[in-house]
Amino acid sequence: MLDIETRLATLKRPALLAQAARFGADDYRRDIHLARLLETETLPKPAAALMALFSREAELDALRKENTGHYRPARHVEVLIAIMGEAQLFRATTHPA
Numbered sequence: 001m002l003d004i005e006t007r008l009a010t011l012k013r014p015a016l017l018a019q020a021a022r023f024g025a026d027d028y029r030r031d032i033h034l035a036r037l038l039e040t041e042t043l044p045k046p047a048a049a050l051m052a053l054f055s056r057e058a059e060l061d062a063l064r065k066e067n068t069g070h071y072r073p074a075r076h077v078e079v080l081i082a083i084m085g086e087a088q089l090f091r092a093t094t095h096p097a
Contacts, residue, residue: 007054008050011083017077021077021084022084025081030043030086033082037053038053046093050090053083056079
């Protein structure tokens with residue numbers, strides 16, 4: 001299994017998805033967005049949150065590639081935004097300045 005830093009470094013998505021996520025990353029609020037995306041009231045630590053988000057994102061990316069009517073780009077962008085936000089928090093807590 002890949003470590004979190006490797007998964008973050010190798011996560012490649014279409015430019016439009018990545019750009020939309022970057023625009024939304026400044027508005028990411030962990031207490032609201034993460035709780036909704038993971039469907040939980042208690043928020044996990046950043047590493048655990050990232051692992052759950054990677055799993056959700058992989059499912060969404062598979063739907064995108066299947067080109068079926070079940071794919072929702074807005075949901076995919078929301079998950080990518082959360083990954084960016086959690087990655088920032090993960091790095092801040094594991095690599096303090």
